[in-house]
Each structure stands twice: as structure tokens, then as C-alpha cells.
Amino acid sequence: MMEITGTGIGQGVAVGPVVRMAERLPEPVDRPSHLDPEREGERARGSLSVVAAELANRGAKAGGAAKDVLEAQAMMAEDPSIIDEVTKLLATGKTAERAVYEAFAAYRDLLVGMGGYMGERAADLDDISQRVIAHLLKLPAPGVPNPGHPFVLVARDLAPADTAMLDLDQVLGLVTVGGGPTSHTAILAREKAIVAVVGAADATALADGDTVVVDAAAGLVVSTPTPEQLADANARIAERAALQAAPVTPGALADGTPVPLLVNLGSAEGAVEALRLGAEGVGLFRTEFLFLDHNTAPSVRDQQEHYTKLLRAFAGKKVVVRVLDAGADKPLSFLNAAHEENPALGLRGIRALRHSEVILREQLTALAAADAATDAEVWVMAPMVATVEEARYFSALAKELGMRVAGVMVETPSAALIADRVLAACDFASIGTNDLTQYTMAADRLLGTVANLQDPWHPAVLRLVGDVGAAGAELGKPVGICGEAAADPLLAVVLVGLGATSLSMSPSALADVRASLARYSPDDAKALARAALAAEGAAEAKRAAEAAASEITASRATAS
Amino acid sequence: MVERTVRIGSTHGLHARPAKLFTQAVAASGTRVMVQTTGGPAVNAASILAVIAQGIDHGDERAVLDELVELLSTDHDE
Incomplete structure (x- = not known):
């Protein structure tokens, strides 16, 4: 038995055999071949055509958009220009591996x-080159494995192209050596509700075929587990399956106090799935x-069309739309072309929109028109508000x-510290916990070296949430949470205890949060919040809330 | 030699997907076809890499054969 720690994504558990993703091959050494160019040419053409057939075959199986990409890749593998170039290089005495590589x-x-679109295709060529060289060297092809049975994928980290190729029906869990909670793997895992542990440095010790338990809730990977550990994991998997299958009810605390469960969406595409999972609206x-x-x-017309599509899907429900939040990690040249030393502290969010007010006016006009044409209850909010005056301007x-x-x-x-005055100037507040944590802890959320500070459990962050919650209660105005914090089932209860009136999260988190809220009364939630607020740091706050939660559960068990 | 000039219909130019359809058609025709953009070098039309590496944009003009004209003038991004 060996335990490997990492950062768990979500609350799931998985058990299965390890399949490692083959590492990238090193650049073939440029040395003279001991074969003649004709013989090397046969080897090269043979491997190119095997890889082309493999890619075409995978394309036919994949279908849809992936089919086009794979078919184009297959053609590139047997491209006459490549074959000409390889032949030329072989004539100078290079090996087939090196000629293909060059x-x-x-x-x-x-x-x-x-650049642009073509630049992004460069990765496709790298992939083909690696496959052909692997075939020449009789090594396993790098990239996403397809063992033909369900497996736990262990990789250094996954590139977007890898995740697109992943057969999610076969992947029981994901373990990556690198990557943090905001890595591409983590985002994919959250979106698709795949059990994952990222940043598990010691996972390099896992070998193909090892049976592992991936425990995302504990941020743990257990290799060669004991029979007891296996039984426990399987029981938890069954329990979670029952939870996911539980009837979808509106979010509420144990006494019935409603806490609407909303979802975060990036386009109208996810609407159907979100509604199926019980979304009560879009937060x-x-x-x-x-x-x-x-x-x-x-154009206003294009925007209106897309907003209308989304609002139609959520007829009769609340939809909170955030106006364009550009800058920092998502710069837009037409909004702010200036180079900034500290983009997270720069001209972004409402600051940038104010600077180019015509864009904001057009967006609001399109939204108002879509609102008038549909039956959803549309709310609009501004990102990165720092002053009362900005709140008043936007409203x-x-x-x-x-x-x-x-x-x-x-x-x-x-904005949190003077929430009473900010809320007096507008209709509602929605707390973005990711950015609020970044700015409170003064730690760049995109920087791996300070990722340990990016934890919304930190009492300093919780205290600010509590201030906004109190101001909302005082003024009778809603305070929502939209950010990864709301997707953590226990933290969600703490946030409600701090005064949050609705929670918005990835659709895949709805079932866990719904089940967790139903276990606690409003007083319980406040007790959990108090315990977390009084702690020294993020880890201590989490432990304090967990202790308070088990005390509540235990006392209830004795009472009944 | 037969020569034709055509304006590219695909909104994003001749990128991977339309280039694939085009080179597939060329390969299927079994004849040797060259393509070139206005002022550019003539390249083997059966080579998807040579075709996409020309970076042909929407509206660019190029010389090709009749039977391939329709393929190129269609907007495959619809």
C-alpha cells in the first residue's frame, strides 16, 4: 500500500487499473545512418503509412469534428511534400527517425x-512526427492511450489536444504529476465530472496495471489498496451514484430555507445539461x-441572437449575465491594447468597459432586447467593481x-469592505470568490508558485464574504456566490452561514452541494461559519468546519 | 496546360478542413494539379501541408482546374 497526495478535483472516488500516458520522445540524434538511403526510405515510408492508416482509422471511429481533424492529420502523415523532404534528407545520409523529425x-x-489558426495546427504536426518516430523505434505511441478497457489515466499533464482525444467513457479517473487546481486537466475534470487528483508529484512511481483508488475528496491516490480500502472506496462509489440519481429538488437547508442552486455557463450550449442536473437558473x-x-x-444583432437562445432555455428562471470581463488573463485588443506590468491590477472589467463605453452600451442594448423578447428573469452585473461610484455608474x-x-x-x-454602500447603489451583489481570494491574499491566481495562497477557505476571505452577507441582509438585497468556492459541498454551507442567498457553480457540482445543504439548519450553517472564521488559516478553517459538522451530525444521531 | 482562377469561399480561408477536402479531391482525380496564390509560388495541390502553408485567405485568388472550382468557391464553414 502506498499513498500519494495531490490536489483533488471534486468529491468523487474511482477504483481501477493504471494506464500511463507514454512520455514524449526525445529529439532523434543527428548521426549518419548505417543503412543505405533506399533502405531508410522504405522504413520511413512504411511507418508514415502505418501512422496515416492508424489516424484515419481513429478518425472513422471518432466521428464528428474529431473525424475531420484526424483525417487531415492522416493526410499530413502521407503528404507528398513530407515524403519528398524525407527522401532529400535521407540522401544526405541521415537516419529515417531524424529525417522524419526534420x-x-x-x-x-x-x-x-x-500564427493564429495555422499556428495552433503546429501541435498536430508534432503529434504525427512523434507517432511516426515511435513506430520507427518500435516504442508505444505517445499521447492518449486506448487500452480497450476502463482505466485510471496517469500522465505528467494533459494538453488540450490530449483531453479532446480522451474517450471519457473509458476513463475512470485522472491522476497528473503536474498541474494545479486551475490547470487544463482540472478544468476538464470539473466540467465533465471526472474523478481527478492533480499535482500528485509521486505518481511517477505508479506502473501500468497497478490497481489504485483515486480519492478526489481527500486529494489522495492509494496504490495496491488493502481489501478494506477497496471495499470502502466501492461503497463510496455506490453512495455517490445513488446521490447523482437522487431526485432533483430545489436547493434548501434542512428546515426548508431555500438556497437557489444556479450554474455558471460560458455559452448557451451547456443549458440543456445544466437544467437536467437541476439548475434553478444561471448565476x-x-x-x-x-x-x-x-x-x-x-454586432448588437449577433449578441442579441445568442442571448435570446440562452434566455429561451431558461424561461421563467433567473439568469444573471455578467457584462464583458476582459483584461488580465483574457485580454482583448479592441478593448485594451496597452501593455501592462500588472494586468490583474490594470484596466480590466468595468474599468475597461467605461473606457470604451460604446461596447458596454451595445452589450446592454442587446441584452435588454433579448430580455424583452423572452420570459427569463434577466439580471445584469458588472465585473471588477472597486468603488461605490462604479456601482452607481453601471446601475x-x-x-x-x-x-x-x-x-x-x-x-x-x-467592494467587500464597503459593501453596505456598494449595495445601496445597486440591486444585488455576486461574490466572485476566485478573484476575491487572489486580491485579498495578494497572490496571482495564475502563478503556480503561490497557488497555496489561492484558497477561499482562508478566514480573511471568509470574513469579507461575511461582511457582504451582513450588508445584504441589512438592506434586504440578494448576495450570491459564483466561483469555485460554491462547488465545495462543505464550504457552500459555510458561505450560506455567512449570508449567501444563492450559490452558482459548475453543473457537475449541483448534486453534491444539494445533498450537503440538506444536512444543515440555518443555525448549523452559522455555527460552521463561526468555526471557520475563528481559524488561523485556510487549512485550519476547513478542519474547524469539518469538526463542527461532525459534531452536529453526531449530536443528531444521539438525539434520534 | 489548363488554368483557372478562383476566389476562395471558405470564411476562414483554406485551413485544415477545406484544404483536406480539396487535396482529397485532387488525389482522387489522379492528375497532377498545381495551385498558386496571386504572386505566390506554384505548389503540389495533392499536398495538404503545401496547400495550408500557403496561408490562403478568404477572397484570395488562385489558379486551379474546373472540377475543383466548385469545391473552392463553396463556404465549408457554414
Whole structure:
């Protein structure tokens, strides 16, 4: 038995055999071949055509968009230009491995130089090159394995291209050596509700075929588990399956106090799945995707069309739309082209929109028109608000352009500290816990070296949430939470104890949070919040809340 | 030699997917076809890499054969 620690994503458990993702091959050494060019040519052409057939075959199996990509890759593997180039290189006495490597690298550099869409295809060429070289060397192909049975994938880290190729029906769990809670693997795991432990440095010791228990809730991977550990894991898997299958009810505490469970969406696409999982509305609709990939802002008509599609799906429900949140990690050239030393502290969110007010006006106009044409209850909010004056400006503009309810995101400590005055200037607040944590702890959320500080359990962050909750209760205005914090089942109870009136999360977290809320009364939630607030740090706050929670559960067991 | 000039229909130019359809059609025709953009070098139309590496944009003009004209003028991004 060996325990490997990492960062768990979600609350799931998985048991299964390890399949390791083969590591990338090193660059083939440039040494003279001991075979003649004709013989090397046969080897190269043979491997190129095997890889092409393999890719075409996978494409036929995959279907859809993946089929086109794989078929294009198959053609690239047998491309006459590549074969010409390889033949030329072989004539100079190189090995087949080296010639293939150089031929693909030349086209790769060409595509990278073209930038944009073509630049992104460079990774496809790298992938083909690696496959062909692996075939020449009789090594397993690098990339996502397909063993033909359910497995736990162990990888250094997953690239977006790998995750696109992953057959999710076969993946029981994911373990990565690298990556943090915001890595691509973690995002995928959250989105698709895959049991995952990331940043598990010691996972390099796992071998193909080892049976492991992946315990995301505990951030633990157990190899060669004892029979007791296996039985416990299987019991938890069954328990969670029952939980996921439980009837979808509105979010509420044990006494029936409603806590609406909303979802975070990045486009209208996820609406059907979110509703199936019991979303009572949308707590954060991100609108960036409409603007990223564009050199200019999309037209009012295009925007209106997309908003209408989303609002139709949520007829009769609340939809909170966040206006364009550009800057920092998602810069938009037409909004802010200036280079900034500290983009997280720069011209972003409402600051950037104010600077280009026409974009904000167009977005609000499109939203108001979509609102008028549909039956959803549309609220609009501004990101990165730091002052009362910004809240007042946004609220006035939104009302002027026809929106009925306008609020602000609380992501800066300043907005939280004077939440009473900020809330007096608008209709509601929604706390963005990711940014609020980053700004409270003064730790860049994109920087791995300070990732340990990016923990919403920190009492300093919780105290700010409590201040906003108290201000909301005083003024009778809603205070929602939208951020990863709301997806943590126990932290969700603490946030409600601190005064949150609704919680918004990834759709995959709804069932866990719903079940957790139903275990506690409003007084219990307040007791958990008090315990966490009084702690020294994030880890201590979590432990204190866990202790308070088990005390409540235990006393209830004695009473009944 | 037969020569034709055509304006590219695909919204994002001749990227991987339309380039794939085009080179597949060329390969299926069994004849040797060259393509070139206005002022660019002539490249083997059966090579998907050579075709996409030309970075042909929407609206660019290029010389090709009749039977392939329709493929190129269709917007495959619809």
C-alpha cells in the first residue's frame, strides 16, 4: 500500500487499473545512418503509412469534428511534400527517425510563423512526427492511450489536444504529476465530472496495471489498496451514484430555507445539461466567448441572437449575465491594447468597459432586447467593481438602456469592505470568490508558485464574504456566490452561514452541494461559519468546519 | 496546360478542413494539379501541408482546374 497526495478535483472516488500516458520522445540524434538511403526510405515510408492508416482509422471511429481533424492529420502523415523532404534528407545520409523529425519540424516552424489558426495546427504536426518516430523505434505511441478497457489515466499533464482525444467513457479517473487546481486537466475534470487528483508529484512511481483508488475528496491516490480500502472506496462509489440519481429538488437547508442552486455557463450550449442536473437558473453567464477570437466587438444583432437562445432555455428562471470581463488573463485588443506590468491590477472589467463605453452600451442594448423578447428573469452585473461610484455608474447605465435589475460582482476587498454602500447603489451583489481570494491574499491566481495562497477557505476571505452577507441582509438585497468556492459541498454551507442567498457553480457540482445543504439548519450553517472564521488559516478553517459538522451530525444521531 | 482562377469561399480561408477536402479531391482525380496564390509560388495541390502553408485567405485568388472550382468557391464553414 502506498499513498500519494495531490490536489483533488471534486468529491468523487474511482477504483481501477493504471494506464500511463507514454512520455514524449526525445529529439532523434543527428548521426549518419548505417543503412543505405533506399533502405531508410522504405522504413520511413512504411511507418508514415502505418501512422496515416492508424489516424484515419481513429478518425472513422471518432466521428464528428474529431473525424475531420484526424483525417487531415492522416493526410499530413502521407503528404507528398513530407515524403519528398524525407527522401532529400535521407540522401544526405541521415537516419529515417531524424529525417522524419526534420521534415515535420520544418513545416511546423512554417505554421508557427503564420500564427493564429495555422499556428495552433503546429501541435498536430508534432503529434504525427512523434507517432511516426515511435513506430520507427518500435516504442508505444505517445499521447492518449486506448487500452480497450476502463482505466485510471496517469500522465505528467494533459494538453488540450490530449483531453479532446480522451474517450471519457473509458476513463475512470485522472491522476497528473503536474498541474494545479486551475490547470487544463482540472478544468476538464470539473466540467465533465471526472474523478481527478492533480499535482500528485509521486505518481511517477505508479506502473501500468497497478490497481489504485483515486480519492478526489481527500486529494489522495492509494496504490495496491488493502481489501478494506477497496471495499470502502466501492461503497463510496455506490453512495455517490445513488446521490447523482437522487431526485432533483430545489436547493434548501434542512428546515426548508431555500438556497437557489444556479450554474455558471460560458455559452448557451451547456443549458440543456445544466437544467437536467437541476439548475434553478444561471448565476453567472460569462459573455467573453462572444468577444474572444474577434478583432472587433460583435454586432448588437449577433449578441442579441445568442442571448435570446440562452434566455429561451431558461424561461421563467433567473439568469444573471455578467457584462464583458476582459483584461488580465483574457485580454482583448479592441478593448485594451496597452501593455501592462500588472494586468490583474490594470484596466480590466468595468474599468475597461467605461473606457470604451460604446461596447458596454451595445452589450446592454442587446441584452435588454433579448430580455424583452423572452420570459427569463434577466439580471445584469458588472465585473471588477472597486468603488461605490462604479456601482452607481453601471446601475444607472443599465437602467437607462432598459435592464430591470443591475448589480455588481464583489471581487475586490474594497467592494467587500464597503459593501453596505456598494449595495445601496445597486440591486444585488455576486461574490466572485476566485478573484476575491487572489486580491485579498495578494497572490496571482495564475502563478503556480503561490497557488497555496489561492484558497477561499482562508478566514480573511471568509470574513469579507461575511461582511457582504451582513450588508445584504441589512438592506434586504440578494448576495450570491459564483466561483469555485460554491462547488465545495462543505464550504457552500459555510458561505450560506455567512449570508449567501444563492450559490452558482459548475453543473457537475449541483448534486453534491444539494445533498450537503440538506444536512444543515440555518443555525448549523452559522455555527460552521463561526468555526471557520475563528481559524488561523485556510487549512485550519476547513478542519474547524469539518469538526463542527461532525459534531452536529453526531449530536443528531444521539438525539434520534 | 489548363488554368483557372478562383476566389476562395471558405470564411476562414483554406485551413485544415477545406484544404483536406480539396487535396482529397485532387488525389482522387489522379492528375497532377498545381495551385498558386496571386504572386505566390506554384505548389503540389495533392499536398495538404503545401496547400495550408500557403496561408490562403478568404477572397484570395488562385489558379486551379474546373472540377475543383466548385469545391473552392463553396463556404465549408457554414
